[in-house]
């Protein structure tokens with residue numbers, strides 16, 4: 141009889157081990173979420189590893205637990221590894237605990253690995269599931285907005301057809317919906333203004349809508365109504381109603397059951413608002429644009445009673461009327477352009493006004509160069525970069541996107557489901573974009589003429605490295621963030637100082653194989669006081685290469701036409717200083733002195749005026765040895781009249797190439813945003829920012 145005793149001992153030991161494990165899990169997981177466990181038996185079980193975050197479903201928990209007693213509810217929370225199972229009686233909870241603690245669930249389609257359930261008693265479901273004392277800013281809730289009688293008339297105006305699936309009525313996974321005025325299309329998160337429904341908003345709603353307007357709750361009459369019908373246990377996933385599609389002030393009238401609506405801030409804050417029957421909720425401002433709203437699919441809500449005690453209240457059928465006013469698509473983009481009074485964007489500043497020497501440097505070595513090389517530059521920019529394409533394609537349909545410094549618009553057509561607007565400092569590039577049917581204006585990244593908080597997404601590819609000091613680069617990032625709505629995202633690319641990472645050379649360096657000479661990184665210096673920005677150098681070659689720097693496409697073109705271009709010709713960019721060094725006063729007051737190449741700067745001048753700027757002319761396809769430099773862009777042109785006489789124009793574009801971590805550090809100085817991603821991509825540093 142010794143063996144069974146031993147077996148009992150071993151099973152007790154393993155049970156003790158299991159309990160220790162439970163305790164450890166309780167401490168780490170539950171404490172963090174403010175969940176108080178109970179040593180004594182209660183009616184509510186917290187099931188660790190029985191939550192949505194580990195891939196366990198409501199149905200699985202229901203099947204396992206329902207056979208052990210009379211279950212009242214299962215509370216599953218989004219992104220949580222645990223769930224709560226509420227029994228009608230303590231005894232049932234005790235039995236379930238005894239039988240199921242330590243149960244292993246096998247892998248499923250949603251869950252690659254088996255999971256072990258650890259169960260503990262809790263006396264209450266945590267506060268975050270019960271109504272918060274606070275509302276998200278901008279949320280208005282008016283209780284008893286309609287009478288019982290009027291509510292009844294509203295409800296009887298809605299005819300639900302059995303298992304209908306048409307533009308007017310759809311059975312969604314979690315609820316049924318009916319649309320009036322226009323169908324809200326869930327695939328595109330928008331309405332089609334050209335495809336109105338036969339039925340407008342039912343006339344019985346007119347009293348309510350004029351009351352709302354009279355009281356100044358919103359200053360328009362809505363033209364779209366979505367009626368949602370939720371059975372107990374159903375809900376709506378967290379979302380923000382498409383910002384570009386509807387006016388501010390979205391109204392939802394709750395009829396039937398009460399419900400807890402979840403509001404979530406992008407920074408993780410979570411508030412729950414109890415919507416009582418016959419109440420009108422209006423989402424304006426932050427609560428409409430920044431916080432997501434949703435209803436967790438549950439069969440009950442925790443409701444604070446008048447006594448202040450919390451109570452579990454079962455849900456019944458709830459029908460909500462959501463009224464919205466559509467912004468016509470043709471107005472959506474113009475909405476984001478500022479009016480003359482919109483001081484925040486400084487739109488009235490003259491773009492060509494010369495304020496500092498640095499602006500002069502950028503004017504001559506960035507703006508004027510792009511203006512002159514626009515056509516050829518555009519001819520070398522055709523292939524969108526895959527990671528930028530991925531970023532654009534990951535944006536939801538209907539998002540408003542601004543491409544600041546859009547060049548020839550190669551990213552403007554990537555994701556046609558977005559509303560897109562581009563801007564470039566070069567009017568010739570803007571014209572090229574417009575010829576390609578893109579909506580583009582001429583604008584400067586440091587004073588973007590778009591309204592504050594108007595965009596869902598912004599990108600700024602290969603632009604900020606053309607700004608000549610840190611303050612100006614910072615200002616540009618601030619502008620990119622300013623135009624975003626809270627929660628909006630911005631992707632920035634700049635050229636990297638590091639052109640070889642993990643022993644892999646960037647495309648820019650690799651293109652060196654096409655060249656005959658590669659010694660030295662600086663071919664010359666240019667005293668940046670140039671009034672014209674091109675130099676004619678006679679030459680005779682006729683095979684040319686397109687611009688192939690970190691921000692370009694690296695395609696080879698052969699030049700048989702009358703005008704050909706090359707970026708770097710060995711004949712002209714050897715070690716000797718063959719580029720013309722022009723004379724005149726130096727630029728002052730810029731180029732971060734710590735980063736400039738002092739060997740190109742006269743000592744006494746530097747100490748007087750912050751710095752003079754004698755910038756090194758970079759030799760293309762070589763590593764960077766300094767951060768501030770001029771990169772040559774060369775154009776060969778053959779006149780038709782004299783085929784043998786080919787001349788070359790050399791343009792110098794100013795660049796500040798970024799060192800590893802520099803872009804992130806700069807973004808870190810910008811208030812109201814956080815860096816949510818960063819990477820190295822083909823000789824460029826990239827960051828993704830999110831506006832807070």
Ligand SMILES: O=C(O)CCC(=O)C(=O)O
Nearest residue numbers: 366368376381392460462
């Ligand atoms: O049911 C509700 O109150 C909200 C519905 C909703 O958010 C929507 O349809 O977008």
Ligand SMILES: [Fe+2]
Nearest residue numbers: 379380381433
């Ligand atoms: Fe909504």
